[in-house]
Amino acid sequence: MSTGLRRVMNVAAGAATVGTLALGGAWLSDRAHRWDAPRWEPRAFVRLHSARRGGGDAWDRGTPSGARWVMPVNPRCEHCMATLHRLHATWAQGAWKPELIALIVDAPRRPREGALARIPTDQIWWDVHDLWRGRWGHRLYGELIQFDGAGRFVRTVLAEDIIRSGRLPLPDESMAPATPDREGG
Numbered sequence: 481m482s483t484g485l486r487r488v489m490n491v492a493a494g495a496a497t498v499g500t501l502a503l504g505g506a507w508l509s510d511r512a513h514r515w516d517a518p519r520w521e522p523r524a525f526v527r528l529h530s531a532r533r534g535g536g537d538a539w540d541r542g543t544p545s546g547a548r549w550v551m552p553v554n555p556r557c558e559h560c561m562a563t564l565h566r567l568h569a570t571w572a573q574g575a576w577k578p579e580l581i582a583l584i585v586d587a588p589r590r591p592r593e594g595a596l597a598r599i600p601t602d603q604i605w606w607d608v609h610d611l612w613r614g615r616w617g618h619r620l621y622g623e624l625i626q627f628d629g630a631g632r633f634v635r636t637v638l639a640e641d642i643i644r645s646g647r648l649p650l651p652d653e654s655m656a657p658a659t660p661d662r663e664g665g
Contacts, residue, residue, distance in 0.1 A: 515617030520548055520631040525583065525605040528596055546629020547578055549648075550605075551639060552585040552612050552621065555595040560621045567624070567639045568600040576648055579603060585612045 481489075551567060553560040564582060571580045581603040584591055596604060612618050618625075624642060626634040637649060 516611075516615045518612075518616045518618070518625055518627070518633040518636075520550065520627040520633075522605075522631075524609060524611060526590075526608045528584070528591065528604045528606050547634070548581060548627040548629075548631075549578060550581045550583050550625045550627065551601075552583045552607070552618065552623065552625070553599070554586045554621060555584060555591050555598065556587075557621055561598060563622050563639050563643075565600055566643050570643050570646060574647065581605060583607055583612065585610075 551564055553564050555561065568580055580601050582599050582601040582605070584599075584604065584606045587606065590606065590608075609615075618636075622639050623636050624639045625636050628634055635649075642648065
C-alpha cells in the first residue's frame, strides 16, 4: 500500500471513529437527560380552527373516562398525515369517545389553512412552545399519547397498533410502547 493511500485510509478510519464516538456521546447525553413527564395543559398549546370547523372548544365536552387521545403530527410529513387519516378512519368506524386530537408539532410558524384543511380531526392544537420534542423528549411521529381528564400522562402507544387491532387498548392493557418511561430515566 502506498504512503498516500495509507494516510487517506488512516484519516477515513479516524473520521469514522470520531463520528461514531460523537454519535454515541449524543445518544448517552440524551438518555441521561431528565425529560419532563408529558402533561396536557390546554394553556400551553394553541387551539387552531380550519375553515370547515366551527367554534367552540370540544375539550370541555368531557367523556365518561375523561381520557384524551392526542396524536402529534407534522403537516409536512406525508407519512404522518397518512397515518393520521387511517387512524381517524379507524376511530370514526369504531365511534370511539373521546374524540381524537391532532397536535401539530415541529412547526415553528402557525400552519396555514390549507395545511389545516388536510387534517381530519375536529380538534387541532399547535405545539407552539415545542413541548413535545423539547421538554418531553418525544421524537416519534405516529405515536398516540393518552392523557387522563386532569391532563396527566397515562401512556403512549403506536397509532399503527390501534389501526392494526381496530380497537383502543383497555386501561390495564399494555401495547407496544412508543417511548420508554421517561420519569425514571
